[in-house]
Amino acid sequence: MTRQNQAxxxxxxxxxxxxxxxxxxxxxxxxxxxxxxxxxVENAIEKLxxxxxxxxxxxxxxxxxxxxxxxxxLVSPFFARLTDYINKALTQRxxxxxxxxxxxxxxxxxxxxxxxxxxxVDGIICLSYNPNLKVSENVPLVSIDRYxxxxxxxxxxxxxxxxxxxxxxxxxxxxxxxxFMRIGSRLTNEPNKRKDGFVNTCEVRGIPxxxxxxxxxxxxxxxxxxxxxxxxxxxxxxxxIFCVTDSLAHQILVSLDRLGIRVPQDVQIIxxxxxxxxxxxxxxxxxxxxxxEDIAETCVNMVLQDRSxxxxxxxxxxxxxxxxxxxxx
Amino acid sequence: MTRQNQAxxxxxxxxxxxxxxxxxxxxxxxxxxxxxxxxxVENAIEKLxxxxxxxxxxxxxxxxxxxxxxxxxLVSPFFARLTDYINKALTQRxxxxxxxxxxxxxxxxxxxxxxxxxxxVDGIICLSYNPNLKVSENVPLVSIDRYxxxxxxxxxxxxxxxxxxxxxxxxxxxxxxxxFMRIGSRLTNEPNKRKDGFVNTCEVRGIPxxxxxxxxxxxxxxxxxxxxxxxxxxxxxxxxIFCVTDSLAHQILVSLDRLGIRVPQDVQIIxxxxxxxxxxxxxxxxxxxxxxEDIAETCVNMVLQDRSxxxxxxxxxxxxxxxxxxxxx
Numbered sequence: 001m002t003r004q005n006q007a008x009x010x011x012x013x014x015x016x017x018x019x020x021x022x023x024x025x026x027x028x029x030x031x032x033x034x035x036x037x038x039x040x041v042e043n044a045i046e047k048l049x050x051x052x053x054x055x056x057x058x059x060x061x062x063x064x065x066x067x068x069x070x071x072x073x074l075v076s077p078f079f080a081r082l083t084d085y086i087n088k089a090l091t092q093r094x095x096x097x098x099x100x101x102x103x104x105x106x107x108x109x110x111x112x113x114x115x116x117x118x119x120x121v122d123g124i125i126c127l128s129y130n131p132n133l134k135v136s137e138n139v140p141l142v143s144i145d146r147y148x149x150x151x152x153x154x155x156x157x158x159x160x161x162x163x164x165x166x167x168x169x170x171x172x173x174x175x176x177x178x179x180f181m182r183i184g185s186r187l188t189n190e191p192n193k194r195k196d197g198f199v200n201t202c203e204v205r206g207i208p209x210x211x212x213x214x215x216x217x218x219x220x221x222x223x224x225x226x227x228x229x230x231x232x233x234x235x236x237x238x239x240x241i242f243c244v245t246d247s248l249a250h251q252i253l254v255s256l257d258r259l260g261i262r263v264p265q266d267v268q269i270i271x272x273x274x275x276x277x278x279x280x281x282x283x284x285x286x287x288x289x290x291x292x293e294d295i296a297e298t299c300v301n302m303v304l305q306d307r308s309x310x311x312x313x314x315x316x317x318x319x320x321x322x323x324x325x326x327x328x329x
Numbered sequence: 330m331t332r333q334n335q336a337x338x339x340x341x342x343x344x345x346x347x348x349x350x351x352x353x354x355x356x357x358x359x360x361x362x363x364x365x366x367x368x369x370v371e372n373a374i375e376k377l378x379x380x381x382x383x384x385x386x387x388x389x390x391x392x393x394x395x396x397x398x399x400x401x402x403l404v405s406p407f408f409a410r411l412t413d414y415i416n417k418a419l420t421q422r423x424x425x426x427x428x429x430x431x432x433x434x435x436x437x438x439x440x441x442x443x444x445x446x447x448x449x450v451d452g453i454i455c456l457s458y459n460p461n462l463k464v465s466e467n468v469p470l471v472s473i474d475r476y477x478x479x480x481x482x483x484x485x486x487x488x489x490x491x492x493x494x495x496x497x498x499x500x501x502x503x504x505x506x507x508x509f510m511r512i513g514s515r516l517t518n519e520p521n522k523r524k525d526g527f528v529n530t531c532e533v534r535g536i537p538x539x540x541x542x543x544x545x546x547x548x549x550x551x552x553x554x555x556x557x558x559x560x561x562x563x564x565x566x567x568x569x570i571f572c573v574t575d576s577l578a579h580q581i582l583v584s585l586d587r588l589g590i591r592v593p594q595d596v597q598i599i600x601x602x603x604x605x606x607x608x609x610x611x612x613x614x615x616x617x618x619x620x621x622e623d624i625a626e627t628c629v630n631m632v633l634q635d636r637s638x639x640x641x642x643x644x645x646x647x648x649x650x651x652x653x654x655x656x657x658x
Contacts, residue, residue, distance in 0.1 A: 076608055083403050
């Protein structure tokens with residue numbers, strides 16, 4: 001690699017323009033100089049195709065205008081879309097995104113946080129699966145979906161209300177025997193509140209409900225077995241199911257089709273997330289939509305804000321319901 | 330923001346350890362020093378929670394270990410998954426990804442290339458929609474899907490073979506009257522070769538075919554109108570359709586359902602990309618699968634390789650066929 005030797009430096013520009021190094025520096029940094037000097041420097045910059053060394057600039061100003069974003073992956077449409085919005089929000093503010101995929105690995109996450117700090121990023125936005133994540137006080141961090149305590153701001157959908165909304169919609173559509181299905185990590189995180197909200201509404205409204213909750217790693221067949229056990233004389237006991245994610249709802253829909261149970265005639269299904277075919281087409285199913293754009297904007301605003309300002313420890317953003325063909329309305 | 334003032338410097342470490350600055354530098358950079366000195370420096374680093382300033386390091390070595398990756402967005406599952414693989418390939422080689430979303434905007438792309446160069450990235454991997462993109466010779470750039478001439482290496486799927494394979498599969502499955510459907514940019518790019526390969530096989534095999542090609546921005550209804558025009562007495566004239574992407578195939582499937590044409594009984598459909606539900610579940614349709622992981626690995630190897638080595642101008646990677654329910658096999 002010889003490119004750095006060839007790239008013109010600020011010195012080369014000064015020589016070409018016949019001005020002092022300080023004059024070039026002023027022009028590059030937007031500090032006023034005499035019109036003639038400015039023109040000479042600009043012409044020299046253009047002639048030599050000189051690029052400002054942001055790296056050196058970052059070192060001086062102690063700002064890199066780079067934010068590290070950590071997600072498990074970009075394969076899940078939820079993570080991909082959220083990252084897309086975060087990147088948009090950063091770009092609008094002239095910041096850049098350094099991306100890290102954690103693959104749900106707590107150790108990997110810890111390593112990336114240290115790396116990001118070494119890289120002197122101006123902040124970290126992180127969707128973490130490491131409840132013991134250690135972060136330096138020097139680099140602001142905003143967490144999505146995982147609450148680390150009052151010192152670290154956490155941004156999430158209003159998952160509790162989402163659970164309530166799902167139960168309300170099913171009841172409103174005539175369901176009288178509900179089920180909740182969940183596969184997920186045992187760790188405390190904001191999405192766990194979906195169940196709590198759902199249960200709360202069922203109890204307030206006096207609607208019977210059954211919970212089928214399994215841990216990450218359990219084969220999906222556990223859900224199909226559960227459904228099969230609850231089919232009596234060709235009829236599913238439940239007439240409404242709330243699934244913790246659209247992805248699980250999709251699998252449940254495939255199972256129900258296989259079992260000969262019709263949706264939404266025999267049972268209505270609501271998922272959670274608001275996932276769409278190919279990222280921007282129809283919803284996969286009727287769903288509680290997470291406000292991804294708002295989450296992204298909020299995270300970016302919080303990670304960039306003045307550290308002396310008081311930041312809330314948890315911000316929950318309102319969700320909404322979208323019809324996607326698997327309910328009666 | 331006061332954090333940079335609080336962060337310990339190499340000087341602080343030297344003072345704490347009671348050694349010379351050069352000794353700290355050696356330890357940090359992995360250069361051997363006496364065991365006792367190393368221990369003292371390491372203890373001081375730990376005590377002060379000192380982080381190596383990669384920024385300063387990058388400035389010195391003229392390497393940042395950062396590669397800029399430019400994609401139109403992360404909403405499309407194709408771009409998201411490709412970016413995920415590129416990031417994985419970079420991470421394995423201890424590089425980081427600085428991500429830019431271009432939103433298909435040629436001017437935005439040009440600006441980002443300049444920005445990335447200013448950021449002193451070690452290279453750029455770019456899926457571009459700007460045929461006139463200007464890049465500096467100082468920063469290696471690898472292009473995905475768009476050929477910019479011999480000086481800039483381009484990595485793509487073997488789109489021509491993919492078109493041939495789609496036609497062959499349809500013919501093998503009994504189709505005798507084919508159609509090709511495409512919506513896309515008028516710009517020359519590698520995916521355009523899908524049509525050429527398809528046409529080539531139809532002609533070699535003596536199978537009649539019809540092309541329906543519209544430009545970006547045309548309302549989708551143009552395709553549904555086209556299908557309707559080719560329904561005679563309730564029967565679609567074509568018995569096989571090759572769609573330029575899975576996303577278009579999906580829309581065609583929705584139209585056919587609306588028009589009462591059964592898939593795969595009346596007409597068989599093959600898409601292109603290999604898109605999967607939720608990124609990793611079933612294929613949306615029978616499809617020609619792009620080797621995204623291989624594309625990512627190849628791009629990363631090429632962008633990092635020694636610039637004095639000869640690089641090929643175009644690398645086409647083999648595609649494969651996957652059954653996804655919309656064909657007879």
